[in-house]
Amino acid sequence: MSDAFYTSSAHAFEDVEVGTPAEAGPSSMGDASSSLDAAFDISNTAQLILDGGFKTIGLQFPDELLPSSVAVYRALQARIAPSGAQAYVLADSTYGACCPDILSCLHLPADLLVHYGHACLTPTDAIPVHYVFPRQTLDVSAAAAALKDASASEFEGEGGKRGALVVWDVAYDWLADEIQGAFTDWPVPVSFATIQRPSLVPAGEGITTAPSGCRGKQDAGATSACCTSKEQGATSLCENGGAASSCCSSAAPANPASSKGKGKAPALRSLTPPPGIAISDTVLFYLGPEGRSLLNLQMNHATNSVYAFSAQGAWAVHPTSSRLLSRRLFALHSAMSADVFGLVVGNVGLASSRALVAELREALKLAKKKSYTLSVGRLNPAKLANFAEIECFVLIGCAEGGVVDSKDFLRPIITPWELTLALKGKAGVWDPSAWTLDLNAALDEATAVVASERAAGEGDESDNESELEFSLVTGAYRTRKVFGAAAKEETREGGTEVALRNDNMSLAKLESAGSMFLQTRTFQGLEPRYGLDEPAMLEQGRTGVARGYTEEKK
Known part of the structure; x- marks a missing residue:
């Protein structure tokens, strides 16, 4: 029998040579000559915990620093134990090692997170974070x-x-x-x-x-x-x-x-x-x-x-930045031709992410586009492929994980700032110097887009929703899908019928993203056959387990 899906019991009696374990200690933080205390800032971290009165502390280590996690935990726990504080080692972060794993800390729940290793320096607002950076040498x-x-x-x-x-x-x-x-x-x-x-x-x-x-x-x-200065009331x-x-x-x-x-x-x-x-x-x-x-x-x-x-x-x-931004411009044109967006929240602990998600959803709603909010942890093509009806994804992530240029994904993935530019349509101007991953800057742009759409939306009677648009990505004309449109009601005098009509008095049609995508699929599920088959009497089924049902043992 093949060993592909199971391990033979004979392996338990074999004498396996154990390789050299990964080196744990200061060298994993980049300074082999320093002590464990100096490399991982243990003394200062313990003092900050005691001074702040923190009781539950999460210690986040990236994969390359996990061999040192036990030694760091023991050294730190020995110093904070008299105060009743307890530390926990966090590994396999929800999103990325560069971001504070706020979600895992909230599960503890922890009131302080100590982040070891490289960091993207994206602000968080859920719990305090203390960073311990590597100590690489440099001339x-x-x-x-x-x-x-x-x-x-x-x-x-x-x-x-x-x-x-x-x-x-x-x-x-x-x-x-x-x-x-x-x-x-x-x-x-x-x-x-x-x-x-x-x-x-x-x-x-x-x-x-x-x-x-x-x-x-x-x-x-x-x-x-x-x-050099202290604010009033600051310590x-x-x-x-x-x-x-x-x-x-x-x-x-x-x-x-x-x-x-x-x-x-x-x-x-x-x-x-x-x-x-x-x-x-x-x-x-x-x-x-x-x-x-x-x-x-x-x-x-x-x-x-x-x-x-x-x-x-x-x-x-x-010189390489122009080529990188050219790929972002292609993703931007793909977003301009999309009507169904997925807002992917990479890290729930980012400071401006909640406010940014709210503004982007409002902007998409005012633009009469459909939006879904997703939280899938670490991105991979298989996860996002499950949402086939979404035409474009917007990744709300940190500064180092907010851009995804991989060709393995079926749909384009853009940044929040690129979405605000796409929603401006023909009025938007591509300016490479304004491109940014800063969530605060994207929040300002999203707020401005919402304000402009609210000011122009109600008073613009000339917007023809059925007008054909030319897509620079596909090279073909397309008809805009409209979601959540405030359709006009027309009631004929002396009658009770109400019709939904556009500006050109043609019948309007409210679209559903799920139903429209289902109609385009070749396979739409099993045939329901409602009312075509006669009802059958309920019968008692099998009982027991798969290796031997009750009727098989007799």
């Missing part, structure tokens, strides 16, 4: 010199760029002071995209952000963010532990969220150019490996020159 002086040589031509001449902005991977955040000190002797002003840390405020009291360090360097031609905590990658964090009262979940959360990293210089007149420098973070930086700033530095050296990466 900062060599990186600054290489980037200066590679981009020398960008600042020359009258049309040269007037400023520079330095962005680094989260694994180099512990070297932020050295990075800012290395970019001092430059011909133009330099600013730094400092990572903001969310304050550890107990649930229900609001969450704010604070700079990741008091880096008060104001060198000639350089600017940096520094937490500050400053620790100079060697394991911590930041020296200051503040907890300030935040405005309570509205009952509808609307409002924007502060960004954990903002790219601000030097004072008096526009972002379009700035050269971007990225310190880190080639990956999704660099790709997002290119696409969000398609008109800027981007230079990156990694172990392989410095190189210019800006």
Whole structure:
């Protein structure tokens, strides 16, 4: 018999050679010479838990850090146990390792999440999150010199760029002071995209952000963010532990969220150019490996020159963004020809996701299009293929997982900002410099689209819903499907019949997305045969289990 679907019992008596286990310890966080406490920030994390009075803590590890999870859990639990706090290890995240797994924490339920490893820095609002980033090594002086040589031509001449902005991977955040000190002797002003840390405020009291360090360097031609002022009623905590990658964090009262979940959360990293210089007149420098973070930086700033530095050296990466955005333009045209949309919520814990979903649903409703809201966890083609009636999906995800370019999916997947542009129709203008994955920016666009549709919808009597539209994707004309249309009623005098009519007085037809798709299918299910077969008497069926029913044992 084949062993494809079962394991033979003889294997239990075989002496199997166990391979070398995965290395667990500081080296998995990128610094083999440091201790477990320093690599995973255990002392500072334990102190934050004790000071905040948290009792249930979730420890989220990505797959590559799972070998270290047991050692980190034991070291942390030993320090917080006297206060009655309990930590739990979270693995196999619901959506992606870069995002805080808020859903798993709510199942515990946990009042604090400690996120280890690489992070996308997308704000969350459900529970406080403490980030522990990897600690990769970097020759900062060599990186600054290489980037200066590679981009020398960008600042020359009258049309040269007037400023520079330095962005680094989260694994180099512990070297932020050295990075800012290395970019001092430059011909133009330099600013730094400092990572903001969310304050550890107990649930229900609001969450704010604070700079990741008091880096008060104001060198000639350089600017940096520094937490030098305290708001009224705010408390500050400053620790100079060697394991911590930041020296200051503040907890300030935040405005309570509205009952509808609307409002924007502060960004954990903002790219601000030097004072008096526009972002379009700035050269971007990225310190880190080639990956999704660099790709997002290119696409969000398609008109800027981007230079990156990694172990392989410095190189210019800006020419590739136009090709990437061309694929997004094709997906956008597909969305303009779609009438049934699926709003896929990737991570339920994102700060602006609920408000954004509400605005997008309202915008689609006003545009007389059908929308479904889905939450499927990690995306794959098989999951989305189950919703065959949906013509276009809108992924509401984090900054590093919000773009899906795979050709394996049957339907196009667009971003929320692309949906707002598609709903504008002919009035929308494709601007590569405005393309963004920021949920707050998409929320502003969606709110503006809803306001414009409400202002123009009721007063526009010339909108012909049966007008043919030309699709640039298929190269053919199509008729718009109308869902939830406010049809006009016409009652003839002296009669009781009511007809639904369009502006051209033709009979209107209210469409159902499910029924219309069912009619186009070749197989529509088993034949119902209602009233064609005579009723039969009920009979008692088999009893027992499949290996031996009752009548078979006799």
